[in-house]
Amino acid sequence: MAPGATLGGAQSLSHQGVALFAKDHGRVNLHQLPPDLTPAQQEHLVTTTKDWAIQNGLAVRPSPTALPAGADSNRVLATNAPVTLFPSPFPKACFEEAQALQTVYNQLYAAITCNEEWLGKVMGELIDVDDFVANLWKTHLAVQKEGYVQNLSLGLYRSDYMAHVAPNRAPALKQVEFNTISSSFGGLSALVRSLHTELLTSPPGTPITYPPHPLLQSGVPPENTSVETLAGGLATAHKAYGSSKSTPELPLCVIFVVQDGERNVFDQHALSKRLTGFHQIPVFRVRSSELFDQTSVSDSNPSRPLIYRPPYSPSSAFEVTTVYLRAYYSPDEYKSSRDWDARVHLERSAAIKCPTVLNQLAGCKKVQQVLAEPTGPDHLSSFLKGTDPTVIARLRETFAPQYDLSANSQGRNLALNAETALNHVLKPQREGGGNNIYKAEIPGFLQSIPETDWKGWVLMELINPAPDAVNVALRNDGEVLRGNVISELGVYGTILWDNTGKVLHNDQGGWLLRTKGKEVNEGGVAAGFSSLDSVLLF
């Protein structure tokens, strides 16, 4: 344990509290948050958190590389997910706006997915610089040629935001990205909410686990129904699939397609537990590398039901109603043509995909950029016909300005100008396509790569989170880090629609706060660079 160390390397920043929030919102005292901890306070918080996490499944498998060789040859060890020791203050208005807009966002991305022509045009600009997009699009074309046999699509989404701070203005909700595939941490984020609630109220009647602070005494984080919402989406698709298309009829199931060596399994198990326990739906986990061994589509049945045979009970056959992908989102998961064949295999089957290839493509950063273009066609109003224009305006308000870098464009000018670049971040369109490039480094970076590759990048105006937010994180190796942090709010939604655009189910519920050290610009929670957190609204 290293109480003096800082979170994510923010070593030069001291415990200043979130001064800016306090200035702008005088009614709540956010100074000195979190309060300084005595060694005994920190030890108690850390011990309580470590034990609570294991008792309640707020856990991850440790990275094999983080353990000495041979320390866990049977892969049996677990550790707490990285979590903050305190909930983070978050502006209530921003939190509520994110919740209010989620079903509109669901509808937007369903509508985009239904508009193959529009999506194809956007993708067309990427295909020669992004072979991942190209292969996904080819997958769609291959299945389209044969003909899709499932007209329902399921989305389990997470829209990620920051609370953007500008001088003399209330914090504003700004979208960082919209996830249409493998939206993770819904299983664990509800647990972090419970953990922080328990720390805030413990022991019952005389809460003393945290040192006294007005905000920590003001209440608990809002309800977090992420597990119910996400599992509810899967259950809705399962039911909408209808009866077995096999002869004789087979029992129905949902499969989770997962990665080999997944360490974030307990996040996924939280959803399958809800599906099997509450909804009484069989759920099987299938590693993407074993899809062809364990699933099949019979050529003799024109309905193309996807059949799953558990390797431990090969005589039992189940028909898959819904394929939930917790894999296949990253280019590096496709190591050979066999992996792409597996994707086609799923896509052409009768199972409802969560998501379809087209829905996955709709989640490209490029799509987000086109939607957010400050000038040009009003895509939002086209996709959201019938939606109250004031709601569309609110949704548009959550966009940070984004640009492509085409010749003579505003984006190219902003990116190459040393002064305007300072207010921007350059993001690779392709997942795993490189790191984000920030501010002053943007012009030089662009000069260093061929201009033909610029199409693979999106320029985005920087979102400015509260500059002086501080938290204390417990990493999954038990190190304790304190420092200045940035928090990102994710809001979950689920939608089921058919290919005519008819929406059968549209729901929102549950949220995630991820908090990372300020100098850490990338990195997932499971990688240990950022921590799961919860919100205290103010």
Place this chain on the structure above:
Amino acid sequence: MAPGATLGGAQSLSHQGVALFAKDHGRVNLHQLPPDLTPAQQEHLVTTTKDWAIQNGLAVRPSPTALPAGADSNRVLATNAPVTLFPSPFPKACFEEAQALQTVYNQLYAAITCNEEWLGKVMGELIDVDDFVANLWKTHLAVQKEGYVQNLSLGLYRSDYMAHVAPNRAPALKQVEFNTISSSFGGLSALVRSLHTELLTSPPGTPITYPPHPLLQSGVPPENTSVETLAGGLATAHKAYGSSKSTPELPLCVIFVVQDGERNVFDQHALSKRLTGFHQIPVFRVRSSELFDQTSVSDSNPSRPLIYRPPYSPSSAFEVTTVYLRAYYSPDEYKSSRDWDARVHLERSAAIKCPTVLNQLAGCKKVQQVLAEPTGPDHLSSFLKGTDPTVIARLRETFAPQYDLSANSQGRNLALNAETALNHVLKPQREGGGNNIYKAEIPGFLQSIPETDWKGWVLMELINPAPDAVNVALRNDGEVLRGNVISELGVYGTILWDNTGKVLHNDQGGWLLRTKGKEVNEGGVAAGFSSLDSVLLF
């Protein structure tokens, strides 16, 4: 993973199934239980069990010695508790008899504890061979001299049994021991019942996790309310304590006194979670080594309330209603006079002790032996005045014959005779006083120690469990062992009484099955030698 290895070293025994049970109880087929597993079946069962355990808190901290040096310097790792992959068949009649007798056993041990004269006489025979008993008795005398200020006592008990098999007779319930202090595994045993229930019924509607077998398709283990029962006992004592005896009044709490470096923490946390969550009672964990730093009894208050001050909030004071000991049960925990002083400190306070020193002494093997003496005074009827004699007879039926080794006694004759010794086990009266000595080794062992030490040993007729029971265990290091096993059923009970013998609360509920490799005669679950299990009644 070593599928071919055997549980607890029973390497020469093959997969014979529980043939004897099958012979005696033709209506249920217990042959080939558990069924042989294909590699895929075993892999699925093991993976499911490992993940389920961590997701649901069926966990232990790994032994630091089991990991390479430096592998877990922050003590953050956890692993599954050792569990069997299958529930074990257990005779329904024996299971129900154990439940039916538990409140009578509760009453018996409360009555023994109230009879200081009787208990003193039994202890008197031990004091010169057992300094642990001597020191406990001295603790009682010291507090008695000053005067006890709390007339209520709380017992959280576990009565341990085997199903004894004799030719041509139905299995009979025989008591192994009765635990009056730190009765453990109530927190985890309910989880094992849930695990096995899920394995038996998974996936919903089409259970295929286990290979088919009539007994595995016959139902699920009975309800296990161990957590509710044990926490309910503590909550009852907390309430019975009444209002604060301090001026001004202080908030009330329960403390768990625990060992340094405890690895079985999640078992304990299951009880504290129920107490804080359901009963809304503050619970604090206090290491026995820190009792004097964190608790005090004021000399100026004749009621002697026990005051607890959390080190992380020293200005907060709580009055302890109930001291739950998960420490101080073993002689090696008393390293200096300071430890005995701490025990006196607790005992003389106004807190209700679970257990008192006298109640701990009532749990000595010597007491069990005196109660079970086949000849002599009818202690049971004296202690259980007003109880139906047929119930007393049923309770007596659970005793295996036990003997002391006094000169010219039946016990001495049975122990020294090479032939009769074969049917016995010699147990040290003192916890941690050495290993049990079995059968042919008894006469030689006794000859090798001074005759004056024989008083420290109890001779017990062997209980014969089903000879051919087999199970598969998943150890907490992930090794998988299959082999012949012995199972021990524990039944939980709680009782609150005052020193006049008046019973305020007497409850039973919840159970534990521990299963160990047949050649392993000693060893706790946390040590990895035996596994937590559940029962399928037949």
